Amino acid sequence: MSHWKFKQRSVLPGFGLALGYTLLYLSLIVLIPLSALFFKTATMTWGRIWDTVSDPRVVASYRLTFGASLAAAATNAAFGFVVAWTLVRHHFPGKRLVDAVVDLPFALPTAVSGIALTALYAENGWIGRWLEPLGIQAAFSPLGVAIALTFIGLPFVVRTLQPALEDLDVEVEEAAASLGASRFETFRRIILPTVFPALLTGFALAFARALGEYGSVVFIAGNMPMKTEITPLLIIVKLEQYDYAGATAIAVVTLIASFAILLAINLIQWWSGYRYRIGG
Amino acid sequence: MSIELRSITKTFGSFTALRDVSLKIPDGELVALLGPSGSGKTTLLRIIAGLESFDLRPQSEILFQDRNVAGQCVGDRQVGFVFQHYALFRHLTVMENIAFGLRVRRSKDRPSRSAIRDKVRELLRLIQLEGLENRYPAQLSGGQRQRVALARALAIEPKVLLLDEPFGALDAKVRQGLRRWLRRLHDEIHVTSVFVTHDQEEALELADQVVVMNQGRIEQVGTPEDLFHRPANAFVMDFLGSVNLFHGRIEAGKAVFGSMVLDSPDGLEIDGESAKLFVRPHELELHTKPNGAPSLRARVVRIQSAGPLVKIELASESGQEVQLEMSHERFREEPVAVGNDVFVSPRDLRVFVADYSI
Numbered sequence: 001m002s003h004w005k006f007k008q009r010s011v012l013p014g015f016g017l018a019l020g021y022t023l024l025y026l027s028l029i030v031l032i033p034l035s036a037l038f039f040k041t042a043t044m045t046w047g048r049i050w051d052t053v054s055d056p057r058v059v060a061s062y063r064l065t066f067g068a069s070l071a072a073a074a075t076n077a078a079f080g081f082v083v084a085w086t087l088v089r090h091h092f093p094g095k096r097l098v099d100a101v102v103d104l105p106f107a108l109p110t111a112v113s114g115i116a117l118t119a120l121y122a123e124n125g126w127i128g129r130w131l132e133p134l135g136i137q138a139a140f141s142p143l144g145v146a147i148a149l150t151f152i153g154l155p156f157v158v159r160t161l162q163p164a165l166e167d168l169d170v171e172v173e174e175a176a177a178s179l180g181a182s183r184f185e186t187f188r189r190i191i192l193p194t195v196f197p198a199l200l201t202g203f204a205l206a207f208a209r210a211l212g213e214y215g216s217v218v219f220i221a222g223n224m225p226m227k228t229e230i231t232p233l234l235i236i237v238k239l240e241q242y243d244y245a246g247a248t249a250i251a252v253v254t255l256i257a258s259f260a261i262l263l264a265i266n267l268i269q270w271w272s273g274y275r276y277r278i279g280g
Numbered sequence: 281m282s283i284e285l286r287s288i289t290k291t292f293g294s295f296t297a298l299r300d301v302s303l304k305i306p307d308g309e310l311v312a313l314l315g316p317s318g319s320g321k322t323t324l325l326r327i328i329a330g331l332e333s334f335d336l337r338p339q340s341e342i343l344f345q346d347r348n349v350a351g352q353c354v355g356d357r358q359v360g361f362v363f364q365h366y367a368l369f370r371h372l373t374v375m376e377n378i379a380f381g382l383r384v385r386r387s388k389d390r391p392s393r394s395a396i397r398d399k400v401r402e403l404l405r406l407i408q409l410e411g412l413e414n415r416y417p418a419q420l421s422g423g424q425r426q427r428v429a430l431a432r433a434l435a436i437e438p439k440v441l442l443l444d445e446p447f448g449a450l451d452a453k454v455r456q457g458l459r460r461w462l463r464r465l466h467d468e469i470h471v472t473s474v475f476v477t478h479d480q481e482e483a484l485e486l487a488d489q490v491v492v493m494n495q496g497r498i499e500q501v502g503t504p505e506d507l508f509h510r511p512a513n514a515f516v517m518d519f520l521g522s523v524n525l526f527h528g529r530i531e532a533g534k535a536v537f538g539s540m541v542l543d544s545p546d547g548l549e550i551d552g553e554s555a556k557l558f559v560r561p562h563e564l565e566l567h568t569k570p571n572g573a574p575s576l577r578a579r580v581v582r583i584q585s586a587g588p589l590v591k592i593e594l595a596s597e598s599g600q601e602v603q604l605e606m607s608h609e610r611f612r613e614e615p616v617a618v619g620n621d622v623f624v625s626p627r628d629l630r631v632f633v634a635d636y637s638i
Contacts, residue, residue, distance in 0.1 A: 171363045171367035172367045175367040175369075175429075178355065179355075179432065179436055
């Protein structure tokens, strides 16, 4: 890569200043606090770190957190798509209201939504009482965790998909129709691939948000060891026991895992999108 | 396949895009729908394609070879549609774009993979883009993209090819080349084709028949020669090329335009009626002395001789701007300079009773 240059000549001034500011800002806000995690963890011996992060109770929490987050993000990707599609493509009375409702999970304090969800899905709640006879226990189960994580992740998918769907060229769909493609074929071969990068971004954001979620989950989860404890809860527990190093050790594991997953998603996105953006 | 439209009306809310339009397009012809923006030409094209519905009235029909297709949706009409902005599938390669119409067919109608590949190869040869089949649309120039769009439309072997301002988004040079190429292509494959344009030069150069539209109505249908030399009305005259307009009155069977008195054409004998004279710049003659023919006095304002014709801008006695064109030979025979007083007389006369204003 001999033609790769660190700094490209540009008519826009202030490249050095802008880059310097970006690095400083990211350092202050993101990198320094995160590196503190590693420093704190490093006060422990390797053996102690391993014992902490591989404790069966902690491992069970990883499984629940990542599994439920993945399930929630996938659910949101599917149903959030429908919501975004409806909001972009259809006109109906009260559309602005529905559009605003999408943002509620952003705005509500997470504890409020957690309590509300728990009340709804508990055995005697409005929804829980219909699920109970079917043998589905929603609250105080891994399902409950997934429900709470779906709730808080929805806006991410809808809000990232909306602009992408709005940008869809109607003529492209008309072209597909004139070539004999059914609506389903048009959706599968044209619309979905076009908005896929945005869908993936929404999925990644919802997933990342779900990994770190605490407030709305702790109420509906019930926090039974080995069953419904999420990783952020265990970190809080450690903190309450003044085991700061132990807490940061678990945090580091989640951090590395999240970063790896987000990086992988970004790579997929880059790979799926770069081909037809060249020169475009 | 011939196309026939019978009294098609289209309204968008309170706006009437097409008013009772009827049109016959013979099999195998290349027809231009020409008109200013808002004349309804694109709406008419989209109605033929089935991309737009028209107002339901009992007498309204669209016939493809005597078969009413009004109830059919776009996918069943077997039309190839080419959009102004190409509407290529940007996540698919050139080859996948062209093959799209064949690949989405139901499995029993779908050609084999090798048949599709052969078809795409053949079309790539036709559009002269061999070797670019693995490029993405973003990696092509505007002219190349439009040719891919055309090949994609042709891949389904349409009965009718419809093009919506196919060269509108291209620069002048590319447009010229692509225009001639499309004419040759049509002579080769002879599929009934309709294209929309607002560029009169494009319509006259390319089409067998030109349909001039204005405000949702058809003003005239004819060959380019017909339209240019025998325009049906003032609008057509004005729309097809630059034209000088003189206002006058009909008096005692004569049309009077200031100092110029002309014999009034047939049917214009009502005294006091205002009349309009349309003369194209190349139909005006310029003399330094009066030669007996009815003429207007004018003064030379500007001479522009860089080009195939000498263009002279004049100001008439009444101060009106007059455009005149003459050959370089003629200009050398009777040279004039800026500021000279001259006499201008029309060679070809078209007088329309006023009901149309420019």
